[in-house]
Amino acid sequence: MSEHFLLRHRDIPGIDRLDVYRRHGGFETIKKVLTTMQPSQVLNEVKASGLRGRGGAGFPTGIKWSFLPDNLWPHYVVCNADESEPGTFKDREIMESNPFQFLEGLMIAAYAVQAKVAYVYLRGEFWQVANFLDEKITEMEAAGLLGDNLFGTQTSIRLYTHLGAGAYICGEETALLESLEGKLGQPRLRPPFPAVYGLYGKPTVVNNVETLTNLPPILEKGAAWYKSLGTEKSPGVKIFSLSGNVQRPGNYELPLGATFRELIYTHGGGLAEGRKVKAILPAGASSSIVSVDDDKVLDTPMDYESVAAIGSQLGSASVIVCDDTVNMAWLVEKTVNFFKHESCGKCTPCREGTFWMNRIAGRISSGKGTSADIDLLEDVARQIAGKCLCALGEFSVMAVQTGIAQFRSDFEEKVHSHTTERV
Amino acid sequence: MNQLLNHYSAEVQRILAKYPPEYKRSAVMPLLYLAQRAEGYVAKQALEDIAEIVEISTTEVSSIVGFYTLYYDQPAGRYRIQVCTDLPCALRGADRFLHELCERLGIEEGATTPDGLFTVEAVKCLAACHRAPMFQVQGDGDIAYHEDQTVELTLAWMDEVRARVAQEKEAK
Ligand SMILES: Cc1cc2nc3c(=O)[nH]c(=O)nc-3n(C[C@H](O)[C@H](O)[C@H](O)COP(=O)(O)O)c2cc1C
Ligand code: SF4
Ligand code: FES
Numbered sequence: 001m002s003e004h005f006l007l008r009h010r011d012i013p014g015i016d017r018l019d020v021y022r023r024h025g026g027f028e029t030i031k032k033v034l035t036t037m038q039p040s041q042v043l044n045e046v047k048a049s050g051l052r053g054r055g056g057a058g059f060p061t062g063i064k065w066s067f068l069p070d071n072l073w074p075h076y077v078v079c080n081a082d083e084s085e086p087g088t089f090k091d092r093e094i095m096e097s098n099p100f101q102f103l104e105g106l107m108i109a110a111y112a113v114q115a116k117v118a119y120v121y122l123r124g125e126f127w128q129v130a131n132f133l134d135e136k137i138t139e140m141e142a143a144g145l146l147g148d149n150l151f152g153t154q155t156s157i158r159l160y161t162h163l164g165a166g167a168y169i170c171g172e173e174t175a176l177l178e179s180l181e182g183k184l185g186q187p188r189l190r191p192p193f194p195a196v197y198g199l200y201g202k203p204t205v206v207n208n209v210e211t212l213t214n215l216p217p218i219l220e221k222g223a224a225w226y227k228s229l230g231t232e233k234s235p236g237v238k239i240f241s242l243s244g245n246v247q248r249p250g251n252y253e254l255p256l257g258a259t260f261r262e263l264i265y266t267h268g269g270g271l272a273e274g275r276k277v278k279a280i281l282p283a284g285a286s287s288s289i290v291s292v293d294d295d296k297v298l299d300t301p302m303d304y305e306s307v308a309a310i311g312s313q314l315g316s317a318s319v320i321v322c323d324d325t326v327n328m329a330w331l332v333e334k335t336v337n338f339f340k341h342e343s344c345g346k347c348t349p350c351r352e353g354t355f356w357m358n359r360i361a362g363r364i365s366s367g368k369g370t371s372a373d374i375d376l377l378e379d380v381a382r383q384i385a386g387k388c389l390c391a392l393g394e395f396s397v398m399a400v401q402t403g404i405a406q407f408r409s410d411f412e413e414k415v416h417s418h419t420t421e422r423v
Numbered sequence: 424m425n426q427l428l429n430h431y432s433a434e435v436q437r438i439l440a441k442y443p444p445e446y447k448r449s450a451v452m453p454l455l456y457l458a459q460r461a462e463g464y465v466a467k468q469a470l471e472d473i474a475e476i477v478e479i480s481t482t483e484v485s486s487i488v489g490f491y492t493l494y495y496d497q498p499a500g501r502y503r504i505q506v507c508t509d510l511p512c513a514l515r516g517a518d519r520f521l522h523e524l525c526e527r528l529g530i531e532e533g534a535t536t537p538d539g540l541f542t543v544e545a546v547k548c549l550a551a552c553h554r555a556p557m558f559q560v561q562g563d564g565d566i567a568y569h570e571d572q573t574v575e576l577t578l579a580w581m582d583e584v585r586a587r588v589a590q591e592k593e594a595k
Contacts, residue, residue, distance in 0.1 A: 086509045086548035124456075124493040125549050125559055127566035160441045165452055165491035168547070182448035182477065184490045200446050241552070243511035249553035285510055285548075320511050320552075334510040338547055 005217045005237055006210065007253045009097035018139050021100040029220045030107050031151050042112040046215065048223035050235040055080050055171075055208030056283070056315045058234075058304045067195035068113050068203040076204040077110045077118035078180065079212060082164060082171035084123055086338060087284035087318030090239040090251050091209035095122075095129050098213070099136045103159060105212035107146075108219055110157050113205050117158050120209075121176050124165040133161050168342035172390050173206040175344065186346045187390040208316075210239055230256035234303035238317050242268045245275065245323040257306070261298040264321060275323040279407075282307050283315025285335040286395035288402040289328070311402070328407035329414045332399050333358075333365035339396035350393030353384035357400060367417045374411045378404050427472035431457050435476065447477045451487055455494050460564035463503075464495040492546075493561070500535040500542035502562035502584065504577075508545045511552035520556035521545055523574045540588065541581060 004010050014020040021027070033042055047062025068075055083091040094102050110118045122130050137159050140146045148156040162180055164170045170179045174188035177199050198204020214236060218226050230236045234256040240263055243249045247269030254263065260280060264270065271277065277298065281287035290312045292298060300306050307314040322331065340358035345351045360377045363369040381397040388394055404411060428435055434457060442449040451473060458469035465488050474481040488494040506521045525532050525543055535542045551557045554570035558577075569580065 083550045084548060087511045087552055088548075089550040089552055092550045123550070124491070125566055128568075162441070162449070163452065163456065165455070166493035167491050179452070180449060181446065182451040182479075182487075184486065200443065243552040244514040249511075249515075251553070281510075318552075320514070322514065326514065331510065334513060338509060341547060 004253050006094065006101075006213050006239055007098065007251065008101060015101075016097055016099055016136075018100065018136075018143065025220070026100050027104055027145055029216045030104050030111075030145075033108055033111060033219055034151050034153050034155050039112050039114050042108065042219065045219060045223050046112065049218045049226040050223075050233075051211065051214055051218060051226065052234065052236075052304065053208055054210035054214075054238065054316060056085070056286075058314065061207065061211055064195065064207075065109070065113050065205055067193070068205065069196060072196070072203050074117070074202055075113050075115040076199040076202055077106065077113060077115045078173075078177065078199055078204055078206045079106055079118065079120040079209060080171060080173065080176060080206055081120050081122040081126065081129075081209045082168075082176060083126075083209070084168040084171050085284035085286060085316055085318055086335075087243050087281065087320045088241050088316050089243075089318075090241050090316070092126065092129060093251050094209055094213050094239075095126075095133060099133060100140075101216050102209055102213045103133070103136060103140065105215035106159060107157050108215040109205060109207060109212055111155060113203075115205070116156050117160070119180060119199070120159065120161045121170070121180055122161060122163055123170070124163050127163065130161045130163050137161070167344070168338075169344040169390075169392055172392065175390070176206065177204065184344075186344045187392075189389070210316075231301065231303045231305075233305050238302075240302065241316075241318045242321070243318070244321040245271055245326070246321050247271065254302075256303040257301040259299050259301055260319070263302065263319060264298070268321075271321070271323050275325065277321060278324045278326060279322045279328065279331075281312075281320040281322075281399070282317065283313040284318035284320065285338050286313070286315060286398055287320075288312040288398045289331075289406065291406040293406075313398075327365075327414065328403045328410040329361070330365050332403045333361040335399040336361045336396065339392065343392065343396070347387075347389040347393070349384045349387040350389070350396065353380055353393070354396050356380050357384075357396065361400070364411055364414050367414055369415050371412070371415055374404060374408070374415065425472045425475055427454070427458055427469055428476060439476075448479055451477050451479070451484060452491075455484075455488065456564070459494060462498060463501060463562060464498050493566075500540050500562075501588075502541050502560050504541055504543045504558050504560055505546040505549075506543065506558040507547065507549045507551070507555065509548040509552075511548065512555035512557065515552075515555040517556045520572065520574060524577055527574060527578060538585070540585065 009015045043065050051061045052058040106118050167185045169175045170185040172187050175185040179185035194204045227235045238256045240252045252267045277292045280290040300310050304314050336357045340354040343350050343354045357380050360373050364373050381400040385397050438450050438453045454473045458465050470481050470484045474484045488496050508517045551570050556572045557570040560567050
């Protein structure tokens with residue numbers, strides 16, 4: 001793609017500085033929004049743009065905002081900057097390099113739902129990013145871009161950062177809210193949803209960093225422009241975090257619907273000499289594994305519907321590429337170990353299930369397992385699926401089930417390496 | 424007497440100001456970072472100080488320390504070198520990197536160097552998968568990323584830190 005709408009720092013060096021950002025039209029959009037538009041008009045424009053949440057679930061942003069009741073106050077906006085899915089590193093680049101566009105987007109969201117306060121919840125490891133954002137927020141306050149009576153209107157908006165402390169589950173929106181309230185990061189029972197009962201029990205919008213960063217260009221150029229990018233059901237641009245066995249891993253901003261082939265070969269520089277793609281995890285460690293047994297799979301467009309149609313998920317578009325040297329039993333041990341480590345322990349199927357899957361997968365991967373262990377692993381996964389309080393438990397079985405179903409011989413190989421050793 | 428409040432009074436106030444006065448409890452996590460800054464772990468006294476400031480029980484504060492991985496209730500090396508060995512990094516040689524680093528340092532994973540300066544541990548994804556092998560360093564109240572690493576680069580950096588710490592000691 002020639003022009004970047006999200007990773008604008010790649011076209012405009014120094015855009016992380018307030019003067020440079022303003023020289024390139026920065027904060028003109030929030031000014032237009034605050035001085036000439038009603039909150040409901042902003043909401044309708046975002047609805048019309050078809051923007052879908054970039055945090056993983058792909059829920060339409062404007063529709064989510066419209067769920068907030070207008071008889072319960074105050075409203076809050078909370079930005080999800082927890083970015084902890086293995087393979088995801090896009091929000092970090094946005095915040096580090098194009099921070100003002102993100103913060104302007106957060107202000108637009110706050111105005112649309114008439115929130116006076118918004119929090120940015122960052123994973124604890126983003127300590128330096130949080131300090132950096134705090135500096136930017138201070139600069140905005142000094143320039144009259146945050147605070148009371150913005151641009152001569154009645155509108156007040158205040159932004160605050162808040163650091164988590166190392167827990168993947170805090171990316172799940174209700175666990176995030178618990179954590180922000182100073183409690184253990186464990187998911188809440190739903191309903192009620194955050195739109196009605198969110199932060200401090202008040203109506204709350206939770207949106208991802210990238211989702212919010214889309215707002216300034218949408219409000220500047222209009223919904224029709226946005227819909228001209230991407231596909232009909234997945235409009236707009238997306239940042240794909242490409243990692244694993246490729247020559248040039250990194251973030252690539254492409255229209256939704258670009259193919260795996262374009263991402264991996266045109267942008268990612270392909271694989272090492274003589275290697276081919278064996279499997280792809282399009283949504284990080286939480287993905288169903290896509291087997292690239294047929295080269296045509298690489299022509300699948302990366303939009304929410306097309307990736308679902310090949311039995312996987314686009315999620316936050318953290319595309320992990322595995323070449324033909326990777327054994328899938330080894331991979332499954334990695335993902336299962338992650339989920340065992342990150343299970344919050346609130347419900348039994350997930351807590352116990354990930355513990356056992358980790359044991360069994362570890363046994364298989366280290367060559368100490370038997371054929372019966374493969375069935376056992378599948379069995380434990382089956383007992384977790386559909387029985388968990390939150391999606392983490394469901395995520396934990398994705399790679400296990402699709403891995404064994406499509407690459408059973410990789411597991412057999414590990415198991416037999418042990419039998420041959422013993423003989 | 425509340426030592427944390429005494430010691431960091433301005434910072435405590437700045438933290439509390441972020442949240443509605445009736446929801447002080449939200450300040451517990453930032454306050455734990457503050458308490459951990461000097462010694463690299465949360466001492467027992469600090470748990471009580473924080474509990475008093477945000478008006479919850481000491482047990483509740485301590486359960487938060489237990490739940491989140493970036494808080495510690497035990498001292499370790501002054502710098503925690505936390506190497507990501509999650510799937511995307513592992514596909515780019517992170518396990519081998521960690522193994523070799525430990526071997527060169529002559530310590531087991533999770534252990535501390537004899538001079539008490541560095542603890543080396545494996546951790547989960549740090550959102551830097553495109554720059555593996557990588558690690559973060561937690562220490563002196565900061566968390567810094569070290570990306571695109573080799574064992575040689577890391578050892579050289581550790582030498583620099585050792586030299587700096589030795590100088591600090593002399594200066595005292
Ligand atoms: C286990 C788990 C982890 C999640 N981690 C994140 C995350 O790190 N960042 C994020 O934006 N959303 C994450 N989500 C999705 C959020 O719950 C929520 O859907 C999202 O923040 C909504 O924002 P969006 O509509 O703008 O995408 C996670 C969900 C689950 C179940
Ligand atoms: S599914 Fe796992 S992470 Fe989610 S609430 Fe249950 S134990 Fe916690
Ligand atoms: S897997 Fe290591 S930083 Fe993401």
